[in-house]
Amino acid sequence: MNNPGTSALIRKQITISKYLCSTELEEEVSEIIVGLSAEQKYLPSKFFYDANGSKLFEDITCLPEYYPTRTEKSLLKEVAPQISKTLRNIDIVELGSGDCSKISILLDAIPFENMANVRYIPVDVSHAAISESARILVERFPEITVHGLLADFLKHLSAIPKETKRLFCFFGSTLGNLTRKQSVLFLLDLKTVMKPGDQLLLGLDMVKDIKVLENAYNDNQGITAAFNKNILCVVNNYVKTAFCPDWFEHIAFYNQSKGRIEMHLRALKDLETSCLYLPDKIRIKKGETIHTENSHKFTHWHIFDFACITGLKINAVYTDNRQWFSLVHFIA
Ligand code: AVJ
Numbered sequence: 001m002n003n004p005g006t007s008a009l010i011r012k013q014i015t016i017s018k019y020l021c022s023t024e025l026e027e028e029v030s031e032i033i034v035g036l037s038a039e040q041k042y043l044p045s046k047f048f049y050d051a052n053g054s055k056l057f058e059d060i061t062c063l064p065e066y067y068p069t070r071t072e073k074s075l076l077k078e079v080a081p082q083i084s085k086t087l088r089n090i091d092i093v094e095l096g097s098g099d100c101s102k103i104s105i106l107l108d109a110i111p112f113e114n115m116a117n118v119r120y121i122p123v124d125v126s127h128a129a130i131s132e133s134a135r136i137l138v139e140r141f142p143e144i145t146v147h148g149l150l151a152d153f154l155k156h157l158s159a160i161p162k163e164t165k166r167l168f169c170f171f172g173s174t175l176g177n178l179t180r181k182q183s184v185l186f187l188l189d190l191k192t193v194m195k196p197g198d199q200l201l202l203g204l205d206m207v208k209d210i211k212v213l214e215n216a217y218n219d220n221q222g223i224t225a226a227f228n229k230n231i232l233c234v235v236n237n238y239v240k241t242a243f244c245p246d247w248f249e250h251i252a253f254y255n256q257s258k259g260r261i262e263m264h265l266r267a268l269k270d271l272e273t274s275c276l277y278l279p280d281k282i283r284i285k286k287g288e289t290i291h292t293e294n295s296h297k298f299t300h301w302h303i304f305d306f307a308c309i310t311g312l313k314i315n316a317v318y319t320d321n322r323q324w325f326s327l328v329h330f331i332a
Contacts, residue, residue, distance in 0.1 A: 012313060013144070014134045016245070019151035019159050020125065032239050033277055042291040045177050046152075047234045048227060056227040058099060058186070063223060065215045068173060071325040072203050073193065075275055076102060080109035081322075083201070086259070087167065088114040093160055094169045095153040099121035100133030102171050106129060115143035123149045154186065157193050166198045173205035176260070176296040178234050184309055191310040194332035200218050200312060202328045204298040210254045213297065217252035217261050225250035228263050232291055240276035251289065260296040264289035303328055 007287035028047075035042045049057065061069035087110050090132065101119065110118060120137060122130050130148035137146055151159055160166075175183050190200065217224055237241055246266040255262050262294055266289045272281045284290075300317070303326065307314050312330040319326045 006107050012231060013138050014146045014169060015201050016130055016148040016150060020157045029277060032235055036282055042289060043231055043235060044193060044292040046125065047287045048231050049126060050234045053227060053230045053234065055127060056223060059223050060227060063219045063221065067216060068205050068325055070318050071169060072327065073102060073105060075318050075320055075325060075327050076105045082104050083329065084109035088117060089117045089164060091119045091121050091161060091164045091166045092169065093166055097133060098173045100137050103169065103197060104140065113303045115141060117185065119145040119147055121147050121149060123151050123153050124153055125152055130322045139155060157189055160193065168198065168200045171203040172199065173203055175202065176205060179294065179297065187310050188277050191312055193200055196332055198332045200330040202330065204326045204328065206326055207259060207299050207323055208324055209299040213254050214252065217263060224252065228265060228292055241273045241282065243273055260289065260294045263293040266299055
């Protein structure tokens with residue numbers, strides 16, 4: 001694989017464009033400061049995903065308690081033959097792509113003779129995630145072209161190429177990390193950049209038994225706890241605080257009225273830390289929490305609402321027989 005001819009070929013096959021810039025960095029610092037200064041302290045969940053956090057998340061997806069990834073992948077495997085029939089001369093855009101295991105399932109089902117005109121466009125805030133999955137994919141699918149976008153899909157939808165027909169993939173129920181209002185606004189934005197005939201494949205974690213939901217975020221091995229606490233290390237890096245993960249305990253519970261899992265970090269003692277960007281120390285009282293994630297769960301009503309509000313047409317809704325996870329296939 002390492003002879004110069006092959007790597008030159010691979011380089012031509014892979015390009016990455018950057019849309020994140022240094023002003024974004026300042027924006028991220030202020031997002032953190034605003035969250036830590038609020039009455040109920042909070043941190044945006046995108047700060048989970050540094051190199052260590054992304055690794056911990058991949059570990060989470062393998063946990064026996066964490067059913068979403070497994071369920072979504074088996075749904076994808078089932079429906080891929082159906083969906084991939086239409087995939088030729090197309091850009092497959094994956095929002096928040098992470099690793100390439102889900103898109104591989106779809107690509108696997110595309111007939112070889114159609115692959116030459118398929119381009120994969122991963123959109124992610126992690127350069128490592130994009131370049132690593134590009135490397136794996138061109139090895140596995142020698143005919144494919146990969147054009148990565150290092151970008152925040154909430155801000156840079158307009159940077160996505162539009163000359164070809166597109167299939168947007170938004171897997172993992174990542175939409176659930178937004179508030180209900182934000183998720184509708186985001187789908188409206190997405191609909192605006194879609195052209196008639198463009199498709200959207202949306203993965204949604206469904207409302208279910210509370211015990212199943214809460215177990216998925218309170219695993220026995222404490223990986224989710226480590227993932228939650230890792231956000232403090234990321235924050236320390238950005239704003240030069242000195243939070244020690246051991247000062248907090250991991251809390252995750254289902255908020256029934258809001259239909260979402262909430263993750264928090266709860267202070268085990270009164271604590272304080274300086275911060276490069278604040279004149280005073282940040283003080284947190286014993287028992288006070290930092291809200292780190294919302295993971296909204298969906299019902300079929302939410303799916304119909306999305307269609308009504310955005311004007312996207314539901315082509316099919318694929319749900320496993322336990323009704324735990326849905327893949328919705330929309331057409332613009
Ligand atoms: C990838 C954001 C959808 O909310 O279930 C896993 C992240 N957090 N365990 C989710 C997560 C805790 C995951 N998402």
